[in-house]
Amino acid sequence: HYAVEVPKGEPGDKFLDWLGGYYETGYSTNPHWKAEIRALPKHPITSGVKPFTIGDEWYFNMRFRPEMKGVTPIIVTKPDDHTRQGVSAAPRGPYKHILEAKGRDEVLAWVVERPDGGRGFGFTGGHFHKNWGDPNFRKLVLNAILWTAGLDVPAAGVESQVTPGELKENLDPK
Template sequence: MTNQSNQNPARESSESRRRFIKTTSGIVAAGAVTSPNLGWSDDVADGATRVLIVVGPSSHPPGTHEVEAGGRLMKHALEHIENLSGIHANVVEGWPEKSLRDTASTVVFIGDLFPPNRLPNAQQNLAELDEMMRRGVGIACIHYATGLLGDDVTPEGDHPLLRWMGGYFANRSCPHHESFARVFPKATITPEPTDHPIARGWNEFTLRDEPYFNNYFGTDENQLASNATVLATSMLPPEAPKQETVAWCVERQDSGRGFGVVMPHYYKNWRDEDLRRLILNGIVWSAKIEVPAAGVKTKLPDLADFNPKAI
């Protein structure tokens, strides 16, 4: 394909549309990622709910994880919900500045493993995140951002994330438990029969993805705590199927809320409306916003608009 847009009208139209979006709203392109030294943009309306999206490092090949593009996509979707308004999101690569942490209603992590532990100054990051959690700020982790290494946890598996979010993916290096990561050609994700707000408006779906299983939820025979709710399960692995929790949430004693979901591995799966609604419902709920009765409604985004390495 030629790189000269005047020889490809469709490409020219697409490029013009992307430039327009970038110019008018700062949503797409690499420039949409906020420097850790910047605060919220000046056009944030008073009373807006602020969602802080923190992008951690990733070494996965193109088309998988795509954490930067995933962060930009979530920002766009949250700011363009059709049946809900008043949300502003910022995307930050690296650890966020205090001004961002102090005003966020919830913090969303996406990256290879739990970003506070992977970014520089991990102990300081965790201490500052603990300050946010004690104020009742929400937390949501997407796919591998739910994960911890053995070096991150105590020999018994303790880590603040267990309380903040209700559970985590235990990497094989963990001394106490091993969760599993496999790509399944057809993984069926089933909503639990619950009236929880995050369950609103999405139905069972099947896709090629890597929903982690045997996730870790604590020392009580690996059962979720009483303040946690199973949102979605899948029968995994196919050769020895067992009902596995792949999305969950928790209401914490500090009044904050946590949400974990172990998908999507493939960036292209953001196209799936049910998966996208599950994730956006979870983020909205973690920010203490009432989830609409039909769930969060968004138009199918053009995934190429968010500058992935591949789709």
């Protein structure tokens, strides 16, 4: 999630090489909103993952390689008009270039395969710890870990169980 945010320039250029995209301050945005993931492409990391809807701090308007070269979008959805206003973004919107993109599909997660054989997975969700309790959210990321490591993803995806109590066990007091 926050690990996809790096400064423009050399760090951003390295992320374009390694990961295919990144969050660019002043260009990308980071509102809290409920994304409706209605369809997923056929890819090993989507094995066993069903469409889902979940609220998170989903970043969008990410800076990608020119023409998305080598980048495969995994989660693509349209933020609603309220989300594009940037009311819950930091720094708070609205931003003209985000508003002008009204109705555009936004890529919230993606994969890249590099010429050197390396793989990357960009994921803009993960702000809220409770979301790991959603089986499809969790399975997508677990599948991505295997795929990124060059391992085979099971046909039904990585099976895992987590209880609400387990999710609360390691939270720091606030």
